[in-house]
Amino acid sequence: MQFYPKARQQRPSIHHPAVRPLRFGLLKAATINLLLLQFLFLGLFCYIFGALFQQSGHTHNINILYVDYDGGAIGDAARVAYQKLKGPSFPTFVERPASVYPQPGSIEGAVCDIEYWGALYITANASNALSAAFAGGSAASSYDKTNVLTMVWNEVRYPTVVDSVIAQSIKLLSETARVAYSQANAKDALQSVNSSDPAALAAFYDPWTLADHNILVTSQGSRAIYNTVAIILILIQEFFYLGTVNGLYAQFKLYTSVSPHRIVIARQIISLIYTLIGAMCTAGAIWAFRSGWDVNGNQFALSWLALWLFAHLNFLVLDVFTIWILPPYIPMALISWVILNVTSIILPFELSPAFFKVGFALPAHSIFQVLIDIWSSGCNPKLYFSLPVLFVYEVLGIVLSSIGVYRRAHYACIKQEMDEKASEERVTTILREQQEAQLVRRETMHDVEGSGTSDSEDEPRGMERRDTGTTADQADLVNIMSREMSRSKVDRPDTSRDSTGPSFALAYKY
Numbered sequence: 001m002q003f004y005p006k007a008r009q010q011r012p013s014i015h016h017p018a019v020r021p022l023r024f025g026l027l028k029a030a031t032i033n034l035l036l037l038q039f040l041f042l043g044l045f046c047y048i049f050g051a052l053f054q055q056s057g058h059t060h061n062i063n064i065l066y067v068d069y070d071g072g073a074i075g076d077a078a079r080v081a082y083q084k085l086k087g088p089s090f091p092t093f094v095e096r097p098a099s100v101y102p103q104p105g106s107i108e109g110a111v112c113d114i115e116y117w118g119a120l121y122i123t124a125n126a127s128n129a130l131s132a133a134f135a136g137g138s139a140a141s142s143y144d145k146t147n148v149l150t151m152v153w154n155e156v157r158y159p160t161v162v163d164s165v166i167a168q169s170i171k172l173l174s175e176t177a178r179v180a181y182s183q184a185n186a187k188d189a190l191q192s193v194n195s196s197d198p199a200a201l202a203a204f205y206d207p208w209t210l211a212d213h214n215i216l217v218t219s220q221g222s223r224a225i226y227n228t229v230a231i232i233l234i235l236i237q238e239f240f241y242l243g244t245v246n247g248l249y250a251q252f253k254l255y256t257s258v259s260p261h262r263i264v265i266a267r268q269i270i271s272l273i274y275t276l277i278g279a280m281c282t283a284g285a286i287w288a289f290r291s292g293w294d295v296n297g298n299q300f301a302l303s304w305l306a307l308w309l310f311a312h313l314n315f316l317v318l319d320v321f322t323i324w325i326l327p328p329y330i331p332m333a334l335i336s337w338v339i340l341n342v343t344s345i346i347l348p349f350e351l352s353p354a355f356f357k358v359g360f361a362l363p364a365h366s367i368f369q370v371l372i373d374i375w376s377s378g379c380n381p382k383l384y385f386s387l388p389v390l391f392v393y394e395v396l397g398i399v400l401s402s403i404g405v406y407r408r409a410h411y412a413c414i415k416q417e418m419d420e421k422a423s424e425e426r427v428t429t430i431l432r433e434q435q436e437a438q439l440v441r442r443e444t445m446h447d448v449e450g451s452g453t454s455d456s457e458d459e460p461r462g463m464e465r466r467d468t469g470t471t472a473d474q475a476d477l478v479n480i481m482s483r484e485m486s487r488s489k490v491d492r493p494d495t496s497r498d499s500t501g502p503s504f505a506l507a508y509k510y
Helices: 020-052 057-062 073-085 104-112 126-134 158-193 198-205 220-225 229-251 260-288 297-324 327-346 354-363 361-373 383-450 457-488
Strands: 063-068 092-095 118-122 149-153 211-214
Touching: 020 211, 020 327, 063 158, 063 327, 073 118, 073 126, 073 158, 073 198, 092 361, 104 118, 104 149, 104 297, 118 158, 126 158, 126 198, 149 158, 158 220, 229 260, 229 297, 229 327, 229 361, 260 297, 260 383, 297 361, 297 383, 327 354, 327 361, 354 361, 354 383
Parallel strands: 063 092, 063 118, 149 211
Antiparallel strands: 118 149
Protein backbone atom coordinates (compact mmCIF):
# COMPACT_ATOMS: atom_id res chain seq x y z
CA MET A 1 0.00 0.00 0.00
CA GLN A 2 1.45 3.32 -1.07
CA PHE A 3 1.65 6.37 1.16
CA TYR A 4 -1.43 8.44 0.21
CA PRO A 5 -1.13 7.71 -3.53
CA LYS A 6 -3.60 10.38 -4.66
CA ALA A 7 -1.53 13.05 -2.95
CA ARG A 8 1.53 11.92 -4.90
CA GLN A 9 -0.05 12.08 -8.31
CA GLN A 10 1.67 14.23 -10.88
CA ARG A 11 0.52 17.84 -10.90
CA PRO A 12 1.34 20.81 -13.12
CA SER A 13 4.56 22.68 -12.44
CA ILE A 14 4.38 25.97 -10.58
CA HIS A 15 5.68 27.54 -13.80
CA HIS A 16 2.75 26.17 -15.79
CA PRO A 17 0.71 28.97 -17.43
CA ALA A 18 -2.41 27.82 -15.60
CA VAL A 19 -0.65 27.81 -12.22
CA ARG A 20 1.32 31.05 -12.42
CA PRO A 21 -1.69 33.36 -11.86
CA LEU A 22 -2.71 31.27 -8.86
CA ARG A 23 0.80 31.46 -7.45
CA PHE A 24 0.99 35.23 -7.69
CA GLY A 25 -2.56 35.59 -6.43
CA LEU A 26 -1.75 33.45 -3.41
CA LEU A 27 1.36 35.47 -2.60
CA LYS A 28 -0.50 38.75 -2.93
CA ALA A 29 -3.44 37.66 -0.79
CA ALA A 30 -1.16 36.09 1.83
CA THR A 31 0.96 39.25 2.02
CA ILE A 32 -1.98 41.62 2.39
CA ASN A 33 -3.68 39.45 5.02
CA LEU A 34 -0.34 39.11 6.82
CA LEU A 35 0.05 42.88 6.94
CA LEU A 36 -3.52 43.38 8.17
CA LEU A 37 -3.03 40.96 11.04
CA GLN A 38 0.42 42.28 11.91
CA PHE A 39 -0.85 45.86 12.03
CA LEU A 40 -3.78 44.75 14.17
CA PHE A 41 -1.64 42.92 16.71
CA LEU A 42 0.99 45.65 16.68
CA GLY A 43 -1.73 48.12 17.57
CA LEU A 44 -3.04 45.86 20.34
CA PHE A 45 0.45 45.34 21.76
CA CYS A 46 1.08 49.08 21.72
CA TYR A 47 -2.27 49.71 23.41
CA ILE A 48 -1.75 47.31 26.30
CA PHE A 49 1.93 48.19 26.74
CA GLY A 50 1.03 51.87 26.57
CA ALA A 51 -1.32 51.38 29.51
CA LEU A 52 1.59 49.95 31.51
CA PHE A 53 4.16 52.46 30.26
CA GLN A 54 6.01 54.34 33.02
CA GLN A 55 3.76 52.89 35.69
CA SER A 56 6.14 53.91 38.47
CA GLY A 57 6.18 57.47 37.16
CA HIS A 58 2.43 57.71 37.77
CA THR A 59 2.59 56.43 41.34
CA HIS A 60 2.25 59.98 42.66
CA ASN A 61 -1.37 59.90 41.44
CA ILE A 62 -2.13 57.47 44.27
CA ASN A 63 -3.40 59.52 47.22
CA ILE A 64 -2.90 58.32 50.79
CA LEU A 65 -4.48 60.04 53.76
CA TYR A 66 -2.22 61.13 56.63
CA VAL A 67 -3.66 62.16 60.01
CA ASP A 68 -1.53 63.08 63.02
CA TYR A 69 -3.54 62.58 66.21
CA ASP A 70 -0.31 62.95 68.22
CA GLY A 71 1.02 66.32 67.18
CA GLY A 72 4.47 65.48 68.55
CA ALA A 73 7.93 64.34 67.51
CA ILE A 74 6.76 61.17 65.76
CA GLY A 75 4.45 63.14 63.48
CA ASP A 76 7.29 65.54 62.67
CA ALA A 77 9.54 62.59 61.85
CA ALA A 78 6.90 61.21 59.48
CA ARG A 79 6.70 64.55 57.67
CA VAL A 80 10.49 64.69 57.33
CA ALA A 81 10.49 61.15 55.96
CA TYR A 82 7.83 62.01 53.38
CA GLN A 83 9.79 65.00 52.16
CA LYS A 84 12.77 62.71 51.58
CA LEU A 85 10.71 60.11 49.71
CA LYS A 86 8.41 62.47 47.83
CA GLY A 87 8.61 62.13 44.06
CA PRO A 88 6.86 60.84 40.91
CA SER A 89 7.45 57.22 41.93
CA PHE A 90 6.07 57.61 45.46
CA PRO A 91 2.42 58.01 46.50
CA THR A 92 1.13 61.42 47.50
CA PHE A 93 0.37 61.71 51.22
CA VAL A 94 -2.46 64.14 51.84
CA GLU A 95 -2.41 65.45 55.42
CA ARG A 96 -5.73 66.31 56.99
CA PRO A 97 -6.32 67.71 60.51
CA ALA A 98 -7.63 65.46 63.22
CA SER A 99 -10.80 67.53 63.39
CA VAL A 100 -11.83 66.24 59.94
CA TYR A 101 -11.40 62.62 61.04
CA PRO A 102 -11.90 62.75 64.82
CA GLN A 103 -11.76 58.96 65.25
CA PRO A 104 -9.60 56.27 63.57
CA GLY A 105 -12.85 54.62 62.50
CA SER A 106 -13.62 57.60 60.28
CA ILE A 107 -10.28 57.06 58.54
CA GLU A 108 -11.27 53.50 57.72
CA GLY A 109 -14.54 54.88 56.39
CA ALA A 110 -12.67 57.26 54.09
CA VAL A 111 -10.61 54.39 52.69
CA CYS A 112 -13.71 52.22 52.40
CA ASP A 113 -15.45 54.99 50.47
CA ILE A 114 -12.39 55.10 48.14
CA GLU A 115 -11.71 58.75 48.93
CA TYR A 116 -8.12 57.57 49.35
CA TRP A 117 -6.26 54.42 48.37
CA GLY A 118 -4.94 54.06 51.90
CA ALA A 119 -4.26 55.94 55.10
CA LEU A 120 -1.59 56.39 57.76
CA TYR A 121 -2.35 57.83 61.15
CA ILE A 122 -0.39 58.39 64.36
CA THR A 123 -2.06 57.43 67.61
CA ALA A 124 -2.82 60.23 70.04
CA ASN A 125 -0.17 60.78 72.76
CA ALA A 126 2.20 58.34 71.01
CA SER A 127 5.24 60.65 71.35
CA ASN A 128 4.70 61.19 75.07
CA ALA A 129 4.21 57.46 75.65
CA LEU A 130 7.47 56.71 73.85
CA SER A 131 9.39 59.35 75.81
CA ALA A 132 8.00 57.98 79.06
CA ALA A 133 9.02 54.46 78.07
CA PHE A 134 12.66 55.58 77.83
CA ALA A 135 12.62 56.28 81.56
CA GLY A 136 11.72 52.67 82.30
CA GLY A 137 9.36 51.36 84.91
CA SER A 138 5.70 50.69 84.32
CA ALA A 139 5.60 53.12 81.38
CA ALA A 140 8.21 51.03 79.58
CA SER A 141 6.64 47.68 80.40
CA SER A 142 3.19 48.82 79.28
CA TYR A 143 4.43 50.55 76.14
CA ASP A 144 2.80 49.10 73.00
CA LYS A 145 5.01 49.72 70.00
CA THR A 146 2.24 48.55 67.62
CA ASN A 147 -0.03 51.37 68.79
CA VAL A 148 1.98 54.20 67.26
CA LEU A 149 1.68 54.19 63.45
CA THR A 150 -1.20 52.41 61.74
CA MET A 151 -1.85 51.98 58.05
CA VAL A 152 -5.31 51.34 56.64
CA TRP A 153 -5.80 49.87 53.17
CA ASN A 154 -7.99 47.54 51.16
CA GLU A 155 -5.96 44.80 49.50
CA VAL A 156 -8.84 43.53 47.37
CA ARG A 157 -8.58 46.64 45.18
CA TYR A 158 -6.07 45.53 42.55
CA PRO A 159 -4.22 43.30 45.05
CA THR A 160 -1.11 42.71 42.95
CA VAL A 161 -0.68 46.47 42.55
CA VAL A 162 -1.55 47.84 45.98
CA ASP A 163 0.82 45.42 47.69
CA SER A 164 3.79 47.27 46.25
CA VAL A 165 2.38 50.71 45.57
CA ILE A 166 0.58 51.26 48.88
CA ALA A 167 1.63 48.74 51.52
CA GLN A 168 5.33 48.79 50.70
CA SER A 169 5.37 52.57 50.33
CA ILE A 170 3.77 53.11 53.75
CA LYS A 171 6.18 50.62 55.31
CA LEU A 172 9.09 52.46 53.70
CA LEU A 173 7.78 55.74 55.09
CA SER A 174 7.52 54.20 58.56
CA GLU A 175 11.11 52.96 58.46
CA THR A 176 12.37 56.29 57.14
CA ALA A 177 10.42 58.11 59.85
CA ARG A 178 12.04 55.94 62.50
CA VAL A 179 15.47 56.94 61.21
CA ALA A 180 14.43 60.59 61.13
CA TYR A 181 13.11 60.34 64.70
CA SER A 182 16.35 58.82 65.91
CA GLN A 183 18.40 61.51 64.22
CA ALA A 184 16.29 64.30 65.67
CA ASN A 185 15.86 62.92 69.19
CA ALA A 186 18.84 60.61 69.75
CA LYS A 187 20.74 63.03 71.99
CA ASP A 188 17.84 63.69 74.36
CA ALA A 189 16.80 60.04 74.31
CA LEU A 190 20.27 58.83 75.27
CA GLN A 191 20.28 61.15 78.25
CA SER A 192 16.88 59.99 79.46
CA VAL A 193 16.94 56.26 78.64
CA ASN A 194 17.16 53.87 81.58
CA SER A 195 19.97 51.56 80.52
CA SER A 196 19.19 49.12 83.34
CA ASP A 197 15.64 48.53 82.18
CA PRO A 198 15.34 46.05 79.27
CA ALA A 199 11.91 47.39 78.34
CA ALA A 200 13.29 50.93 78.11
CA LEU A 201 16.18 49.76 75.92
CA ALA A 202 13.75 47.85 73.70
CA ALA A 203 11.68 51.00 73.26
CA PHE A 204 14.81 52.98 72.43
CA TYR A 205 16.15 50.57 69.81
CA ASP A 206 12.76 49.65 68.32
CA PRO A 207 10.42 52.57 69.01
CA TRP A 208 7.49 51.35 66.88
CA THR A 209 6.23 48.71 64.51
CA LEU A 210 3.81 49.69 61.80
CA ALA A 211 0.34 48.29 62.52
CA ASP A 212 -1.52 46.89 59.53
CA HIS A 213 -5.28 47.31 59.25
CA ASN A 214 -6.25 45.58 56.01
CA ILE A 215 -9.97 45.85 55.25
CA LEU A 216 -9.96 42.59 53.27
CA VAL A 217 -6.83 40.45 53.17
CA THR A 218 -6.46 39.12 49.62
CA SER A 219 -3.24 37.13 49.59
CA GLN A 220 -4.31 33.96 47.74
CA GLY A 221 -2.41 33.10 44.59
CA SER A 222 -5.48 33.16 42.37
CA ARG A 223 -5.88 36.90 42.98
CA ALA A 224 -3.39 37.50 40.16
CA ILE A 225 -5.90 36.42 37.50
CA TYR A 226 -9.13 37.97 38.78
CA ASN A 227 -8.60 40.97 36.50
CA THR A 228 -6.77 39.20 33.67
CA VAL A 229 -7.17 35.56 32.66
CA ALA A 230 -10.56 35.13 34.34
CA ILE A 231 -12.06 37.92 32.24
CA ILE A 232 -10.41 36.61 29.07
CA LEU A 233 -11.82 33.13 29.62
CA ILE A 234 -15.32 34.50 30.14
CA LEU A 235 -15.17 36.37 26.83
CA ILE A 236 -13.79 33.39 24.93
CA GLN A 237 -16.35 31.10 26.56
CA GLU A 238 -19.19 33.19 25.15
CA PHE A 239 -17.62 33.38 21.69
CA PHE A 240 -17.29 29.61 21.38
CA TYR A 241 -20.87 28.90 22.33
CA LEU A 242 -22.13 31.72 20.13
CA GLY A 243 -20.42 30.01 17.20
CA THR A 244 -22.08 26.74 18.19
CA VAL A 245 -25.54 28.32 18.37
CA ASN A 246 -25.12 30.05 15.02
CA GLY A 247 -23.94 26.80 13.48
CA LEU A 248 -26.96 24.92 14.80
CA TYR A 249 -29.37 27.52 13.45
CA ALA A 250 -27.71 27.33 10.04
CA GLN A 251 -27.60 23.53 10.02
CA PHE A 252 -31.28 23.11 10.82
CA LYS A 253 -32.27 26.05 8.57
CA LEU A 254 -34.30 27.65 11.33
CA TYR A 255 -34.08 31.14 9.88
CA THR A 256 -36.25 30.05 6.94
CA SER A 257 -38.62 27.76 8.83
CA VAL A 258 -39.29 29.52 12.17
CA SER A 259 -40.74 32.95 12.88
CA PRO A 260 -38.03 35.51 13.76
CA HIS A 261 -39.72 36.55 17.01
CA ARG A 262 -39.66 32.94 18.18
CA ILE A 263 -35.98 32.72 17.26
CA VAL A 264 -35.31 35.87 19.28
CA ILE A 265 -37.02 34.40 22.34
CA ALA A 266 -35.30 31.03 21.95
CA ARG A 267 -31.85 32.58 21.53
CA GLN A 268 -32.32 34.75 24.60
CA ILE A 269 -33.42 31.77 26.69
CA ILE A 270 -30.53 29.63 25.44
CA SER A 271 -27.97 32.37 26.07
CA LEU A 272 -29.37 33.12 29.54
CA ILE A 273 -29.18 29.47 30.57
CA TYR A 274 -25.69 29.03 29.14
CA THR A 275 -24.28 32.17 30.75
CA LEU A 276 -26.02 31.35 34.04
CA ILE A 277 -24.24 27.99 34.18
CA GLY A 278 -20.96 29.52 33.03
CA ALA A 279 -21.13 32.26 35.66
CA MET A 280 -21.85 29.68 38.34
CA CYS A 281 -18.78 27.70 37.28
CA THR A 282 -16.62 30.83 37.27
CA ALA A 283 -17.79 31.95 40.71
CA GLY A 284 -17.47 28.38 41.97
CA ALA A 285 -13.88 28.17 40.76
CA ILE A 286 -13.04 31.45 42.51
CA TRP A 287 -14.57 30.18 45.75
CA ALA A 288 -13.01 26.72 45.46
CA PHE A 289 -9.52 28.24 45.32
CA ARG A 290 -10.06 31.16 47.70
CA SER A 291 -7.57 29.61 50.18
CA GLY A 292 -8.82 31.17 53.41
CA TRP A 293 -10.18 34.31 51.79
CA ASP A 294 -12.74 35.86 54.13
CA VAL A 295 -15.82 35.83 51.90
CA ASN A 296 -19.21 34.25 52.56
CA GLY A 297 -22.12 32.59 50.78
CA ASN A 298 -24.05 35.82 50.23
CA GLN A 299 -21.06 37.26 48.43
CA PHE A 300 -20.86 34.11 46.32
CA ALA A 301 -24.48 34.54 45.21
CA LEU A 302 -23.94 38.21 44.38
CA SER A 303 -20.74 37.40 42.49
CA TRP A 304 -22.62 34.73 40.55
CA LEU A 305 -25.34 37.21 39.54
CA ALA A 306 -22.83 39.90 38.58
CA LEU A 307 -20.80 37.49 36.47
CA TRP A 308 -24.02 36.23 34.87
CA LEU A 309 -24.89 39.76 33.77
CA PHE A 310 -21.37 40.31 32.47
CA ALA A 311 -21.28 37.01 30.59
CA HIS A 312 -24.69 37.52 28.99
CA LEU A 313 -24.01 41.05 27.83
CA ASN A 314 -20.76 39.88 26.26
CA PHE A 315 -22.64 37.06 24.53
CA LEU A 316 -24.92 39.73 23.07
CA VAL A 317 -22.05 42.04 22.13
CA LEU A 318 -20.23 39.25 20.31
CA ASP A 319 -23.50 38.27 18.63
CA VAL A 320 -23.82 41.85 17.40
CA PHE A 321 -20.27 41.57 16.05
CA THR A 322 -21.18 38.48 14.05
CA ILE A 323 -24.29 40.20 12.69
CA TRP A 324 -23.00 43.57 11.62
CA ILE A 325 -19.28 42.98 11.01
CA LEU A 326 -18.06 41.28 7.84
CA PRO A 327 -17.01 37.66 8.54
CA PRO A 328 -13.29 38.21 7.76
CA TYR A 329 -13.08 40.84 10.49
CA ILE A 330 -14.98 39.01 13.25
CA PRO A 331 -11.85 37.29 14.72
CA MET A 332 -10.10 40.68 14.65
CA ALA A 333 -13.02 42.27 16.47
CA LEU A 334 -12.98 39.49 19.08
CA ILE A 335 -9.31 39.82 19.97
CA SER A 336 -9.61 43.62 19.98
CA TRP A 337 -12.59 43.42 22.33
CA VAL A 338 -10.66 41.11 24.67
CA ILE A 339 -7.56 43.32 24.81
CA LEU A 340 -9.52 46.54 25.26
CA ASN A 341 -11.49 45.07 28.15
CA VAL A 342 -8.50 43.52 29.91
CA THR A 343 -6.48 46.72 29.54
CA SER A 344 -9.26 48.63 31.30
CA ILE A 345 -8.74 46.61 34.51
CA ILE A 346 -5.12 45.49 34.42
CA LEU A 347 -4.08 48.64 36.34
CA PRO A 348 -5.85 51.41 38.23
CA PHE A 349 -6.36 54.38 35.94
CA GLU A 350 -4.23 56.46 38.31
CA LEU A 351 -1.18 54.45 37.20
CA SER A 352 -1.86 54.71 33.45
CA PRO A 353 -1.72 57.68 31.07
CA ALA A 354 -4.91 59.72 31.08
CA PHE A 355 -5.91 58.52 27.60
CA PHE A 356 -6.66 55.05 28.90
CA LYS A 357 -9.51 56.34 31.02
CA VAL A 358 -11.65 55.51 27.99
CA GLY A 359 -11.78 52.11 29.70
CA PHE A 360 -14.48 53.54 31.97
CA ALA A 361 -16.92 52.80 29.14
CA LEU A 362 -16.02 49.11 28.87
CA PRO A 363 -17.96 46.39 30.70
CA ALA A 364 -14.90 44.61 32.11
CA HIS A 365 -13.97 47.68 34.14
CA SER A 366 -17.49 47.96 35.48
CA ILE A 367 -17.82 44.30 36.44
CA PHE A 368 -14.48 44.37 38.25
CA GLN A 369 -15.61 47.38 40.28
CA VAL A 370 -18.85 45.58 41.12
CA LEU A 371 -16.96 42.46 42.21
CA ILE A 372 -14.61 44.49 44.41
CA ASP A 373 -17.61 46.11 46.05
CA ILE A 374 -19.19 42.70 46.67
CA TRP A 375 -16.04 41.07 48.01
CA SER A 376 -15.15 43.95 50.34
CA SER A 377 -18.72 44.30 51.67
CA GLY A 378 -19.37 47.67 50.08
CA CYS A 379 -15.90 49.20 50.31
CA ASN A 380 -15.84 50.24 46.66
CA PRO A 381 -18.95 52.37 46.15
CA LYS A 382 -18.90 52.63 42.38
CA LEU A 383 -22.18 50.90 41.65
CA TYR A 384 -23.75 54.23 40.72
CA PHE A 385 -21.96 54.13 37.35
CA SER A 386 -20.80 50.50 37.03
CA LEU A 387 -24.28 48.94 37.01
CA PRO A 388 -25.72 51.48 34.52
CA VAL A 389 -22.83 50.78 32.15
CA LEU A 390 -23.47 47.05 32.34
CA PHE A 391 -27.21 47.44 31.82
CA VAL A 392 -26.69 49.78 28.87
CA TYR A 393 -24.65 47.07 27.15
CA GLU A 394 -27.30 44.51 28.07
CA VAL A 395 -30.22 46.52 26.69
CA LEU A 396 -28.42 47.59 23.52
CA GLY A 397 -27.22 44.03 23.00
CA ILE A 398 -30.74 42.63 23.27
CA VAL A 399 -32.11 45.23 20.84
CA LEU A 400 -29.36 44.91 18.23
CA SER A 401 -29.16 41.13 18.39
CA SER A 402 -32.95 40.91 18.01
CA ILE A 403 -32.81 43.15 14.97
CA GLY A 404 -30.00 40.95 13.73
CA VAL A 405 -32.25 37.88 13.86
CA TYR A 406 -34.66 39.58 11.46
CA ARG A 407 -31.73 40.55 9.28
CA ARG A 408 -30.44 36.99 9.19
CA ALA A 409 -33.91 35.62 8.49
CA HIS A 410 -34.37 38.12 5.66
CA TYR A 411 -31.13 37.22 3.91
CA ALA A 412 -31.57 33.51 4.64
CA CYS A 413 -34.89 33.58 2.77
CA ILE A 414 -33.33 35.50 -0.10
CA LYS A 415 -30.53 32.97 -0.30
CA GLN A 416 -32.96 30.07 -0.19
CA GLU A 417 -34.99 31.58 -3.03
CA MET A 418 -31.84 32.11 -5.07
CA ASP A 419 -30.69 28.55 -4.40
CA GLU A 420 -34.08 27.15 -5.36
CA LYS A 421 -34.14 29.23 -8.52
CA ALA A 422 -30.63 28.15 -9.43
CA SER A 423 -31.55 24.53 -8.75
CA GLU A 424 -34.64 24.80 -10.93
CA GLU A 425 -32.58 26.34 -13.71
CA ARG A 426 -30.06 23.52 -13.48
CA VAL A 427 -32.80 20.90 -13.57
CA THR A 428 -34.50 22.66 -16.48
CA THR A 429 -31.23 22.77 -18.37
CA ILE A 430 -30.60 19.08 -17.74
CA LEU A 431 -34.13 18.17 -18.86
CA ARG A 432 -33.80 20.26 -21.99
CA GLU A 433 -30.50 18.63 -22.84
CA GLN A 434 -31.97 15.20 -22.19
CA GLN A 435 -35.01 15.95 -24.35
CA GLU A 436 -32.85 17.24 -27.17
CA ALA A 437 -30.65 14.17 -26.96
CA GLN A 438 -33.71 11.92 -26.90
CA LEU A 439 -35.17 13.73 -29.92
CA VAL A 440 -31.96 13.25 -31.84
CA ARG A 441 -31.94 9.55 -30.98
CA ARG A 442 -35.55 9.16 -32.10
CA GLU A 443 -34.87 10.88 -35.39
CA THR A 444 -31.88 8.66 -35.90
CA MET A 445 -33.86 5.53 -35.08
CA HIS A 446 -36.68 6.68 -37.39
CA ASP A 447 -34.24 7.10 -40.25
CA VAL A 448 -32.82 3.67 -39.58
CA GLU A 449 -36.28 2.08 -39.42
CA GLY A 450 -37.34 3.83 -42.61
CA SER A 451 -34.45 2.31 -44.50
CA GLY A 452 -35.07 -1.23 -43.08
CA THR A 453 -36.99 -4.11 -44.79
CA SER A 454 -38.44 -5.88 -41.73
CA ASP A 455 -42.25 -5.72 -41.27
CA SER A 456 -42.29 -7.46 -37.89
CA GLU A 457 -44.93 -6.07 -35.49
CA ASP A 458 -42.71 -6.69 -32.49
CA GLU A 459 -40.17 -4.09 -33.43
CA PRO A 460 -42.32 -0.97 -32.79
CA ARG A 461 -43.48 -2.38 -29.51
CA GLY A 462 -39.89 -3.09 -28.53
CA MET A 463 -38.86 0.38 -29.46
CA GLU A 464 -41.75 1.81 -27.47
CA ARG A 465 -40.79 -0.17 -24.41
CA ARG A 466 -37.19 0.92 -24.74
CA ASP A 467 -38.24 4.54 -25.04
CA THR A 468 -40.51 4.24 -22.00
CA GLY A 469 -37.80 2.57 -19.93
CA THR A 470 -35.24 5.14 -20.98
CA THR A 471 -37.55 8.01 -20.11
CA ALA A 472 -38.29 6.55 -16.68
CA ASP A 473 -34.61 6.08 -16.00
CA GLN A 474 -33.91 9.63 -17.06
CA ALA A 475 -36.69 10.95 -14.83
CA ASP A 476 -35.27 9.09 -11.86
CA LEU A 477 -31.84 10.42 -12.67
CA VAL A 478 -33.13 13.97 -12.84
CA ASN A 479 -34.92 13.58 -9.49
CA ILE A 480 -31.74 12.35 -7.86
CA MET A 481 -29.73 15.20 -9.34
CA SER A 482 -32.35 17.72 -8.23
CA ARG A 483 -32.33 16.45 -4.66
CA GLU A 484 -28.54 16.43 -4.52
CA MET A 485 -28.19 19.93 -5.93
CA SER A 486 -30.75 21.33 -3.48
CA ARG A 487 -29.06 19.65 -0.58
CA SER A 488 -27.15 22.11 1.63
CA LYS A 489 -23.49 21.59 2.09
CA VAL A 490 -23.88 21.61 5.87
CA ASP A 491 -26.17 18.57 5.54
CA ARG A 492 -23.48 16.52 3.88
CA PRO A 493 -21.40 14.52 6.32
CA ASP A 494 -17.95 15.84 7.13
CA THR A 495 -15.10 13.50 7.90
CA SER A 496 -11.63 14.10 9.22
CA ARG A 497 -10.29 12.88 5.89
CA ASP A 498 -12.12 15.64 4.03
CA SER A 499 -11.04 18.38 6.43
CA THR A 500 -8.10 20.62 5.58
CA GLY A 501 -8.08 22.18 9.05
CA PRO A 502 -9.77 25.27 10.47
CA SER A 503 -9.97 28.29 8.20
CA PHE A 504 -11.22 31.85 8.37
CA ALA A 505 -12.85 34.12 5.86
CA LEU A 506 -10.19 36.25 4.20
CA ALA A 507 -10.08 39.98 4.71
CA TYR A 508 -8.54 40.24 1.24
CA LYS A 509 -9.19 37.86 -1.63
CA TYR A 510 -7.31 37.82 -4.89
